[in-house]
Amino acid sequence: MTHRTWFITGVSSGLGRLMTTQLLARGERVAGTLRTLGALDDLKAIHGDRLWLAQLDVTDTPAVRATVNRAFADLGRIDVVVNNAGYGVLGAAEEVTDAQIDHQIATNLVGSIQVARAAIPHLRAQGGGRIIQISTMGGQATFPGGSLYHMSKWGIEGFMDAIRHELAPFGISVIIVEPGSTGTGFGKALVIADPLESYAETPVGQIRSFFGSGNYKSPGDAEKVAAAIVATADEASPPLRLALGSDAYGAMHRALSERLAELEGQKDIAASSDAQ
Incomplete structure (x- = not known):
């Protein structure tokens, strides 16, 4: 097995920590970022450099730019860059605050974009890699x-789907x-917007009550999930989109x-707007 070097954001908990633990057990190197130092002292004590x-x-x-640059400088080569750090807000659109909107965009969308942008010149210079x-x-x-x-997630998926075409000539792939x-604890970490009474008996209120009950058990x-992500590094031609979990497959299907059925129903009207 080829030993690689990974750069992973948000390694203090959840999938980030699980991937890091599994990769280190495989003998690989991990450059991990976290908001609070000390959360991975146990792994650092075992695996050192x-x-x-x-x-x-x-x-x-x-x-972001300084950290990515330093990681490549210190480690020489990074094969896989993982945008894992994330943040979630639950609430109706009119319930969330302006600050929550800004933070959601800054973390999940702009943050991931800037990590990728910082890494791309290094991946291109070394002749390839994977995001x-x-x-x-x-x-x-x-x-x-x-x-x-x-x-935030539809936005970052659009960004990644587009840059895969830009990066393919340089041997850089995207997943x-x-x-x-x-079961990563993400649900418990959701930021809940202050509720409006108008939504109490609507689907938003029902979902809020569901998560707040403490009875929800994630099927995944x-x-x-972490092992499946790690395994993609060994695939020469992995899928662009990797669905994990039967609930994910069902909901996305x-x-x-x-969406496809609705598009098919518009075939004639779409063509009718073409220039003659």
Whole structure:
């Protein structure tokens, strides 16, 4: 097995920590970023120099560039760059605050874009590599109360889908990972917008109550999801979009089927607007 070097944002918990743990166990190197140093001291004590750590808030673009540049300088080569750091807001569009909107965009969309932009010159100079974007089934399907989160994930999926064409000539590939609901603690970490009474008996209110009840159990196995992401590095031609979880497959299949059916119904009117 080829030992690679990975750069992963948001390694303190969830999929970031699980991927890091699995990769180190495989003998690979990981450059990990986290907002609070110390969260991976246990892994650092075991794996030493194979775990490179830096404090980073991905909403700080100058710090993103400096950290990515330093990681490549210190490690010499990075084969896989993983945009994993993320943030989620739950609430109706009119319930969320301006600050929550700005932070959602800055973290999930702009932060991921800037990590990729910082890494691309290095990947191009070294003759190739891979960018893995952690998205969600919510990057293809939507649910009430998730408008801000969906916006950020649909946006970053569009960005990644486009740059794959730009980067292919340089041997740089792109994978968009779309997990379903997975037991990483993300649901508990959701920021809940202050509720408006008007939404109490609507689908938004129902979803809010569902998450707040503490009874929800994610169907996805986080260890298996992390392992599937790690395994993509061994594939010469992985899919552009990697769906993980039966709930992800079901939700995205329904959403895409509905969109395709609606498009098919517009074939004639679409053609009618062509210049004669």
